[in-house]
Amino acid sequence: MNILDTIIYTKKQEISDSKSKISLHQLIDSEFFGRETFSLKETLQSKSGIIAEFKRQSPSKGIINDKVSPLKVVSAYEHFGASGISILTDKDFFGGSFEDILQVRNQINIPILRKDFMIDEYQLYEAKSMGADVVLLIAACLSPQQTLEFTELAHELGLEVLLEIHTEEELKHYNSSIDLVGINNRNLKDFKVDLQHSVQLKNLLPENTLSVAESGIYTIDNFNYLKNKGFDGFLMGEYFMRNTNPAKAFEEFIFNTTI
Numbered sequence: 009m010n011i012l013d014t015i016i017y018t019k020k021q022e023i024s025d026s027k028s029k030i031s032l033h034q035l036i037d038s039e040f041f042g043r044e045t046f047s048l049k050e051t052l053q054s055k056s057g058i059i060a061e062f063k064r065q066s067p068s069k070g071i072i073n074d075k076v077s078p079l080k081v082v083s084a085y086e087h088f089g090a091s092g093i094s095i096l097t098d099k100d101f102f103g104g105s106f107e108d109i110l111q112v113r114n115q116i117n118i119p120i121l122r123k124d125f126m127i128d129e130y131q132l133y134e135a136k137s138m139g140a141d142v143v144l145l146i147a148a149c150l151s152p153q154q155t156l157e158f159t160e161l162a163h164e165l166g167l168e169v170l171l172e173i174h175t176e177e178e179l180k181h182y183n184s185s186i187d188l189v190g191i192n193n194r195n196l197k198d199f200k201v202d203l204q205h206s207v208q209l210k211n212l213l214p215e216n217t218l219s220v221a222e223s224g225i226y227t228i229d230n231f232n233y234l235k236n237k238g239f240d241g242f243l244m245g246e247y248f249m250r251n252t253n254p255a256k257a258f259e260e261f262i263f264n265t266t267i
């Protein structure tokens with residue numbers, strides 16, 4: 009089994025546990041369920057384009073930073089111009105939790121992406137109830153038909169969809185209801201990172217698709233390169249999080265991109 013298969017296997021168990029503890033009705037009755045969401049499509053175009061991530065650990069890097077508080081970090085991300093925040097909610101492999109979104113929701117006014125491995129519609133209800141605005145749908149975890157159904161449900165719930173692809177084959181998962189397409193430079197099966205990846209696949213997207221380059225953006229040059237290639241968004245995690253002070257790392261990065 010590759011790591012993605014292991015994650016999905018574990019995720020199925022997690023979802024079935026959650027379903028037995030919290031019913032769909034309870035999710036629908038929760039505090040944030042009826043809230044108006046923020047649009048990442050809008051903020052990507054009106055702010056820096058950076059979707060800054062809060063990530064404590066990952067299967068490829070191990071512990072990145074488990075000492076900082078989500079609120080402190082994401083508040084700074086917002087303050088210094090992030091278009092959106094990505095928060096890993098997977099516990100077993102990324103050290104995240106639903107709490108990480110719940111506790112910052114009322115403190116920031118930019119979109120939050122629930123970053124997890126979505127394989128069941130129940131997780132879309134969860135995403136709405138924890139205060140997310142956008143969900144990540146990873147093509148490698150879903151069929152094209154599921155992608156379409158999940159997208160429709162997400163929209164009914166007022167959530168936007170970021171579809172993540174990594175191969176040309178996965179373009180089959182695209183449908184015109186999808187809000188944004190992210191191209192992951194990291195192969196989730198072997199963790200290899202290559203920025204050329206997003207550039208090549210981007211050319212195959214339908215014109216005017218809002219595109220996000222994901223992973224492996226570690227320098228201003230990387231960022232400028234992808235920006236010049238026409239990307240609208242840039243999903244960055246490790247570069248900020250590996251710093252003892254991610255807030256400062258973000259501030260400096262933004263400062264250096266605008267001079």
Ligand SMILES: O=P(O)(O)OC[C@@H](O)[C@@H](O)c1c[nH]c2ccccc12
Pocket residue numbers: 061063123124146172192222223224225243244245246247
């Ligand atoms: O830390 P990086 O290399 O800047 O990458 C961020 C983000 O793209 C990455 O965390 C990511 C992209 N797609 C994912 C899917 C699942 C888990 C994590 C991811």
